[in-house]
Amino acid sequence: MRIVLTGGGTGGHVFPLIAIARELRRQLPNAELRFIGPAAFGADALERESVVVRGIIAGKLPRYPTPRLLLELLKIPAGFIIAFWELYWFMPDVVFGKGGYGMVPVVTVAWLFRIPIVIHESDAVTGLSTRICARFAKEVLLSFPATTALPRLVEKRAHIVGNPVRKTLTQGNPQRAQQRFHLALKPVVLVLGGSQGAEELNSLMVQIAPQLATESEVIHQTGARVADRFAREIALVLEPYPDTLRFYHVVPFLDEAALADAYAVATVVVSRAGAGSIFELALTGLPTIFLPLKSAAAHHQERNAAILADLGAALTLSGANLAPHLLLGSVEHLLKDAAAREVFRTRFRAFAKPDAAADIAATTIRLGQRRS
Structure with a gap:
């Protein structure tokens, strides 16, 4: 055929x-x-x-x-x-x-x-x-x-x-991830801007990087086009905070094997709300904070994220709620509250196909x- x-x-x-x-x-x-x-x-x-x-x-x-x-x-x-x-x-x-x-x-x-x-x-x-x-x-x-x-x-x-969804994305290995990304033993926040990156999300992360790199470890897919510039911005903003830069890992793009390992080691995810990311993350059940892309055609990312928020399967920040302190507070809440993470994990997996x-x-x- x-x-x-x-x-x-x-x-x-x-x-x-x-x-x-x-x-x-x-x-x-x-x-x-x-x-x-x-x-x-x-x-x-x-x-x-x-x-x-x-x-x-x-x-x-x-x-x-x-x-x-x-x-x-x-x-x-x-x-x-x-x-x-x-x-x-x-x-x-x-x-x-x-x-x-x-x-x-x-x-x-x-x-x-x-x-x-x-x-x-x-x-x-x-x-x-x-x-x-x-x-x-x-x-x-x-x-x-x-x-x-x-x-x-x-x-x-x-x-x-x-x-x-590529099912291999559920076959990552935490030990391999630790070696691949040179991780310590802190909780990991995975930040996904999509295959082409996301300028607004990247800008928000620069503003909260000092706090996140102090309390956790970050793997951030920025998009290849802006990776070098973003890495310089992160280095500059973390310079006053000794020994934090090694906890913020900027990667241009996560290929299939690297993404699977990142999923395996992540505690919390911050992501755009494209359908591909949503259904991949649903398969893993990872507690996720979605930041819908405002410029997406017909506001489809906002609608995607709203469906999950209505189900209690994920957190969503958009519009007036899309502020650095609110994003930081949401991440810190999920990092500290294991019971909340388990609730989101159960509901998110139930949504998966x-x-x-x-x-x-x-x-x-x-x-x-x-x-x-």
Whole structure:
């Protein structure tokens, strides 16, 4: 069976695709897997899973007026032409779209070829690309209950499966983490800004770094683009506090093995509220403070985090509550209160969907077999 995977070009799309690719291989070892989409991020990771990568140009309409608008408009027809070419010569049995602007040309052309389509929405607010592509899909799979902005025409084809997660992230080792990050024996606060970093979160952490590095140890994924600058800022702010810099570990990006070890050793997590991070953390059950990204499209991170807060599965700081002293107080509360951590751990794990990747792979294979 030939299967095409497609989606946008960030870690929030690529990492779930890796989980799905592994499940497709497990359930259908001889499947031919090909990714067609923006290949700027994660192409090498997909290729390591024996997925053939075919990069295309994909236009992304900016949410605000910008000089890039004309360039993005020119990319749109180019993306459709390249998608047509790639699908015509490969002619898959089924297409799986993981969301993001990169899947629009591929899904649309697949519909023209009458190829069955499965799409998945990660967030609690349906993105524009999903709303467009859902009309062409045989199956629409969702991560969150009560997902909003879903076209009424496709609601009957929608099913909640959760967000696919790489299960290896639960196989970290605390002793290996201690060696990898050169940790002492203090409680560990893991800070995750996403695969591309998060400027606001990084700024907040600079302001509370002296207190955190005194009371605990910090592993902070900053994003590769700002890692060097952030490391200099941390060194400067910790300079008046002797022997604290060695307790603040700045890392540009945590690959799969490093992230698994970081999860294994963490006591508390501070994270953005993207769906990928939420479902990974739910699988681990780690007590988490979510800081939703205000600029996220349709405020989907705020909606994601609100669902968990309503369930009592995590803490959320946003808007007027997103202040350094409140973040510090929340972290210190969780570090000191083992009973509170256990309550969050139990509720968060109950929210997890560990079989999401398997369920998505099974649905994709079933539709592909109908065409074969």
